[in-house]
């Protein structure tokens with residue numbers, strides 16, 4: 001790890017005609033950190049990620065990615081960046097192994113393509129043509145292409161859209177492994193459980209700005225939110241769930257019927273934030 005953030009964004013702005021996609025966005029991603037960008041459709045996540053990747057111009061603001069402005073970079077910089085877009089490239093007539101091998105050769109420290117294919121669980125499809133893959137298998141191939149170069153920094157735009165639940169869990173294990181190897185990761189997702197499972201920090205974007213930025217456990221005051229205790233005949237919010245349960249246990253002379261104890265989920269907090277900000 002170094003003290004210089006892997007990503008530093010200040011006052012980023014981008015408009016498309018009359019549409020303001022990014023409206024003065026500030027964000028840091030520390031070296032080695034996993035950050036999830038959450039936000040409703042059209043919030044500006046993809047535009048922001050594309051600017052960081054050097055694939056889109058910005059109108060204003062300062063952006064530094066691995067110490068360089070992505071609008072003016074070279075092959076050395078690009079070799080340290082892994083990219084998984086929402087829409088994979090046009091590789092339809094290649095086999096899976098050829099497609100991954102093709103991208104591997106852009107990267108000096110690349111993995112064995114077969115290892116990258118194995119990491120995403122596509123080994124059985126290695127000799128099949130890309131056009132024969134299902135939608136979820138295409139996404140897995142996109143991820144294999146994103147990680148084959150052993151990137152220092154990986155951008156993942158909605159990486160698990162279309163994955164079945166088992167594939168999503170395998171992908172999470174892969175991301176944790178890459179993070180353990182020191183890879184910095186910025187991902188966008190609409191799956192709250194994905195953000196909770198993977199991210200050191202979540203940043204919520206709305207209307208092209210960050211409206212909240214915290215760990216999944218503390219976002220929107222989650223850590224201090226009151227606990228809700230429900231039982232067969234009642235419901236109460238409390239700061240002292242143990243005391244309330246002890247009282248109820250005495251009242252019922254033993255087991256409390258229908259007892260549940262819950263804290264707000266990340267989704268509850270996210271929906272509150274989005275509701276408050278709109």
Ligand SMILES: Nc1ncnc2c1ncn2[C@@H]1O[C@H](COP(=O)(O)OP(=O)(O)OP(=O)(O)O)[C@@H](O)[C@H]1O
Nearest residue numbers: 016019020021039040041042043044045046047048
């Ligand atoms: N190439 C483009 N031309 C014109 N408008 C665009 C273009 N790309 C994005 N926009 C607009 O900019 C805004 C932000 O879009 P963006 O794709 O960055 O959002 P997002 O947060 O990634 O959304 P989603 O969750 O749906 O992928 C939207 O209003 C969108 O319609």
